[in-house]
Amino acid sequence: MVGTRYLEEACRAIGIVGQRGTGFRAAGHREAQFANKFTQSAFSICRALIRVGPLLVSAALNIFSEPTAWIDTHAHLDAAELAGARGAVLAQAREAGVRCVVIPAVEPGNFRAVRELARASGHVYALGVHPMYVDRVVESDFEVVRMAVREAMNDPQFVAIGEIGLDFFVPGLDRERQLWWYDQQLRLAREFALPVLLHVRKSQDTLLAGLRRQGWSQFASGGIAHAFNGSRQQADGFIGLGFKLGFGGAMTFPRALNIRRLASELPETNLVLETDAPDIPPEWLARSQPPQPNTPAQLPRIAQTLAALRGWTAEHAARITTANARAALPRLAAWLDAQPT
Numbered sequence: 001m002v003g004t005r006y007l008e009e010a011c012r013a014i015g016i017v018g019q020r021g022t023g024f025r026a027a028g029h030r031e032a033q034f035a036n037k038f039t040q041s042a043f044s045i046c047r048a049l050i051r052v053g054p055l056l057v058s059a060a061l062n063i064f065s066e067p068t069a070w071i072d073t074h075a076h077l078d079a080a081e082l083a084g085a086r087g088a089v090l091a092q093a094r095e096a097g098v099r100c101v102v103i104p105a106v107e108p109g110n111f112r113a114v115r116e117l118a119r120a121s122g123h124v125y126a127l128g129v130h131p132m133y134v135d136r137v138v139e140s141d142f143e144v145v146r147m148a149v150r151e152a153m154n155d156p157q158f159v160a161i162g163e164i165g166l167d168f169f170v171p172g173l174d175r176e177r178q179l180w181w182y183d184q185q186l187r188l189a190r191e192f193a194l195p196v197l198l199h200v201r202k203s204q205d206t207l208l209a210g211l212r213r214q215g216w217s218q219f220a221s222g223g224i225a226h227a228f229n230g231s232r233q234q235a236d237g238f239i240g241l242g243f244k245l246g247f248g249g250a251m252t253f254p255r256a257l258n259i260r261r262l263a264s265e266l267p268e269t270n271l272v273l274e275t276d277a278p279d280i281p282p283e284w285l286a287r288s289q290p291p292q293p294n295t296p297a298q299l300p301r302i303a304q305t306l307a308a309l310r311g312w313t314a315e316h317a318a319r320i321t322t323a324n325a326r327a328a329l330p331r332l333a334a335w336l337d338a339q340p341t
């Protein structure tokens, strides 16, 4: 046995045994007996270790490596692009190890759809008016939103106010209306101590000013700045107010230098993953012909980019981003903890 030979050689090296097959060279008989017993014990220990070693290693692996599970913190699973394929989309996400998906609403008209989709699939949802949908609501609809949120507080699958925010990129959107809805919904989040899911497009500083105006601080409920793209200073502004930043398909494009730099440099405790399905396709889907909608099942592959940028294993990426999503969305953590494993 290889192990036995090494042990003999080790003993020889420290002078307990002589050359192979020639017996002990100890000066007296008693010393030789002692050395012989010592060697036998050492052989037994060695044999036992060889036998139980693999068992110990596999037990240690079971303790320290939970199965890789991902959280997609932003996916519009109710979107028309996924109609007809929703069952397959959900099944593929499960097979890919996506444990939970956050489904944000965009207007009161889809509150019911996101709630029912979450209930049917075991995922979670948020309620809010998206900045690109403010022309479809009037100010009196705010009370509708407020009542829906108040009722949803009894629903363990309701986790945040969202998707809200500001979009100064898409032409033709009413800026004043966006600002009014943003402020009102931040107030709503404060009222119910809920985190917010923020849409951030060419609006980072105005969003930050709105949060500060509302007295948002790192002690408030925070949230997620989704699909974040901005300067390091702006990123630090959100982080200082208790936010996590969402990274997804955009990070997979080698030319997305700013997003990739942020993903590699920001504190690891502030990163969460998202797909924004069916939008923001990763590089490999953007090139596909015919174009395919993005889905939560892409998340583990998108995460490979984050892992590569940071020198992480996939397991570490899953563990840290899952912990961050749970910290950003405490009701999501409570929902997951209540589920049978």
Ligand SMILES: [Zn+2]
Residues within 6 Å of the ligand: 074, 076, 104, 163, 276
């Ligand atoms: Zn969105």
